Amino acid sequence: MHRIIPIFLAFVCTLGWQGCTEPVKPDFALGDAFYLVEGSIIAEGGESEVRLRKSNFREVNFQFQPVTDALIQSLEVDGQSVIWSVVDAEAGSYRPPAGFRAEPGQTWHFEITFADGTQGVSTPETIPEPVPLDSLTVNFVQNSAFDTGLDRFIPRFELFVNYKDPAGVPNYYEWQVGFWKKINVCASCLQGIWRNGECIAVNDRFVFRYDYPCNPPNCYQYEVLDQVLVSYDALSDGQYINGFPVGAIPFDGYGSQLAVARAVSLTPDAYAYVDVISKLVNGQDGLNGTIPVALNGNVRNQDPDGTLILGYLRGVSTTEVTAYYERTINTGFPLPFDSVLRLEDPLGRLRAPCDGPNRITSPPPGWP
Numbered sequence: 001m002h003r004i005i006p007i008f009l010a011f012v013c014t015l016g017w018q019g020c021t022e023p024v025k026p027d028f029a030l031g032d033a034f035y036l037v038e039g040s041i042i043a044e045g046g047e048s049e050v051r052l053r054k055s056n057f058r059e060v061n062f063q064f065q066p067v068t069d070a071l072i073q074s075l076e077v078d079g080q081s082v083i084w085s086v087v088d089a090e091a092g093s094y095r096p097p098a099g100f101r102a103e104p105g106q107t108w109h110f111e112i113t114f115a116d117g118t119q120g121v122s123t124p125e126t127i128p129e130p131v132p133l134d135s136l137t138v139n140f141v142q143n144s145a146f147d148t149g150l151d152r153f154i155p156r157f158e159l160f161v162n163y164k165d166p167a168g169v170p171n172y173y174e175w176q177v178g179f180w181k182k183i184n185v186c187a188s189c190l191q192g193i194w195r196n197g198e199c200i201a202v203n204d205r206f207v208f209r210y211d212y213p214c215n216p217p218n219c220y221q222y223e224v225l226d227q228v229l230v231s232y233d234a235l236s237d238g239q240y241i242n243g244f245p246v247g248a249i250p251f252d253g254y255g256s257q258l259a260v261a262r263a264v265s266l267t268p269d270a271y272a273y274v275d276v277i278s279k280l281v282n283g284q285d286g287l288n289g290t291i292p293v294a295l296n297g298n299v300r301n302q303d304p305d306g307t308l309i310l311g312y313l314r315g316v317s318t319t320e321v322t323a324y325y326e327r328t329i330n331t332g333f334p335l336p337f338d339s340v341l342r343l344e345d346p347l348g349r350l351r352a353p354c355d356g357p358n359r360i361t362s363p364p365p366g367w368p
Helices: 008-016 268-280
Strands: 034-042 049-056 063-066 071-076 081-088 093-095 107-115 119-122 133-145 152-164 170-185 185-189 192-195 198-201 208-217 219-224 228-231 240-250 255-266 300-301 308-327
Touching: 034 300, 049 152, 081 208, 093 228, 119 308, 133 240, 133 255, 133 308, 152 255, 152 308, 170 268, 185 198, 192 208, 198 268, 240 255, 255 268, 268 308, 300 308
Parallel strands: 034 308
Antiparallel strands: 034 049, 049 063, 049 093, 071 081, 071 107, 081 093, 107 119, 119 300, 133 152, 152 240, 170 219, 170 228, 170 255, 185 192, 185 208, 192 198, 255 308
């Protein structure tokens, strides 16, 4: 599963900057529509995905609408051509056919034709070699970080990877973190009941929430941390990296979890693009820091006077490592959570299916 970086905020900020050196200088009112294109070709059987959206900023109602009627084609430098199909209409997500497999060292670019005739093309990306990860260490820290929303320090499981950086070649990384957990409830309906695969509202002030156990009972759910973290090996070329911090998972309940750390190997241009987003999202330079350079995407409208196309389509390779750990009352003090199970049927006969893009019914690799 590969998470696509959300860059709505970054783009809005970028379009509003003045006095910057901008590779692309859009000259239009905020209400003018543009296409936003994001995605990756992932080597060696990864879940490649492209997301298409169109802006809808009328009446200061900042929204992106999914685009599901475009023709997406990826082309490899040696002549291979692949047509992508819609897999999630609500997200505007497209994927290649089953069995598609890209390899490190291959060079790909995209050609996109929108329903209004707009034609976009991306600059080619040569997929980097993956960098193996040796192990993942999980350390629990009760007062790990200050959460401004909660106005308190929160407990987290801090994650550190160990790996050998390949010598003699520049390596650019994006670090993604997620976790698997076993869930007992597959649907919860606030002031409603579960019927025919959805929550139906009920006009009953005595109904606060009903929970519906999973069918089958063994259901595992994957969640992704919302973070943008990148690094490169300018000062660590060829070294063994021991204990590189890649993220932290909040302690918000009891039970087993399987942490997953993923190294995404990027091209230099893709790294520069994500690095700008990272600085915007993380505010690394503080309130008085310099404004980052503008986002320089790699997708362009073939007609310079046509509808603006923004975004980045990249070629990447990935490796991941996992670590299993238990969350018990002896671990520490978790964040407050609701552990009460509110069943519509006290005997638990009303159940919800264990389905969805981030759920499976068999233990994930690494789960004992």
